[in-house]
Amino acid sequence: MSGIYLHIPFCKQACYYCDFHFSTSLKRKEEMMASLIKELILRKNELENDEIETIYFGGGTPSLLTIKEIEALISAIYKNYKVINNPEITLEANPDDLTSKKIKELANSPINRLSIGIQSFFEDDLKFMNRAHTAEESKKCLKEVTQYFDNLTIDLIYGVPNMSIEKWKQNLNIAFKYNVPHISSYALTVEEKTALHTFIKKGKISPINENLALEHFNLLVEETKKQGLIQYEISNFGKKNYFSKHNTSYWLGKKYIGIGPSAHSFNKLERAWNISNNAKYIKSLSENILPLEKETLTIENRFNEYIMTGLRTIWGISFELIEKEFGNFYLAFITKKSVPFIKKGLLEIQQNKQHTTILTTTAKGKFLADGIASDLFIV
Structure with a gap:
């Protein structure tokens, strides 16, 4: 979908x-x-x-x-x-x-x-x-x-x-x-x-x-x-x-296309964005040229984006998904990096209804979610 x-x-x-x-x-x-x-x-x-x-x-x-x-x-x-x-x-x-x-x-x-x-x-x-x-x-x-x-x-x-x-x-x-x-x-x-x-x-x-x-x-x-x-x-x-x-x-990483000036698109492997100029957007399409640029996402890009979006939602970050999509190195990385935040009561590990292990923000950590996510990025 x-x-x-x-x-x-x-x-x-x-x-x-x-x-x-x-x-x-x-x-x-x-x-x-x-x-x-x-x-x-x-x-x-x-x-x-x-x-x-x-x-x-x-x-x-x-x-x-x-x-x-x-x-x-x-x-x-x-x-x-x-x-x-x-x-x-x-x-x-x-x-x-x-x-x-x-x-x-x-x-x-x-x-x-x-x-x-x-x-x-x-x-x-x-x-x-x-x-x-x-x-x-x-x-x-x-x-x-x-x-x-x-x-x-x-x-x-x-x-x-x-x-x-x-x-x-x-x-x-x-x-x-x-x-x-x-x-x-x-x-x-x-x-x-x-x-x-x-x-x-x-x-x-x-x-x-x-x-x-x-x-x-x-x-x-x-x-x-x-x-x-x-x-x-x-x-x-x-x-x-x-x-x-x-x-x-x-937030769940599904594909979408963005139509119109400045709109962004995502297909899981690439991100694209249209020019942020109405006149240039109109002129380009009048010539049947798509006014967009593309960026191929690295595995690090995709991992970091999943961490950012996942921590903002009740669905959290799935350890099983990280292992499947990114590999054991990334699973070990997030497991280790999350420990200090768990000790501070900002993150917690729990089981969801599908019996999947997920990492989510606590009530105390929600307001700080974006900052926490950036500390969990691979740079």
Whole structure:
């Protein structure tokens, strides 16, 4: 089983923290749609022996597309790829785009899952992030969306400077009120070349407080658990049968292709990435040339990636898989390197339901998972 990711590189305005590839000009949207379809056609042989189980519209802001544009892209996938019955088809959407009319149109389209970028239910936070929507639009769209979509997720950001624990708890309680079956929640991070990075560098905004972010994270874990949400990945919490199939396939190392400027692809042996420039992407495809670069992954690359993704999930790192896929040297390496973290109570060894030995992060180690993983890499 494989997945297809479609990067829609357009936004109404730039969020101060975002370093994803996008343009705030929609002038070439029509050409971009044609180019996305062209890339889908040119790359169909890459997954000719695989069935597509997930389709994901990311960005950017995919909800800026019209229903006809969304359906045209989905139609191109069905014409050129083998798609399973009832695949998970997710659309990332912003609250300001989810008008009553748009929600009804989406409900009648092949889209069967929405990922809504709420980020915060408080106006001052949204202005701080330079989000295009208002707090009222967030609440209004959730009230309507939940009448039409059973499968949806919302994004929330924690670790925002000056956000009190009480305010973060209110954010969570408002989300719980709508009974959403899935929440993705991330710490605010400062990426270079973003407005947020510049503001902090110039002293206009306070630096990120990691201790505050940790307090927010711990509260997030505690409160979502009370609601019956399972933390199946460090930043993702879902009710049973509502885990994101698309993102889970990334963490479990399944193949996928990324369509659109800046999109990445993975086929277990190679990683590829498209050019992060709309004009060059469109020009290249008009000449029937794929605008991508490839990298053949070494065994060390693949091992390190498995460690990174595995420690972020409830499925952990399988010792049996490491022995089978990488060999005894790698099994001995991870066994020895994990000992200090086990002694500190950050990692633990357990048996899963399949009686496989797995290495996972403890509750104490979850927030530090990426740092722990990097210490377990082979360099």
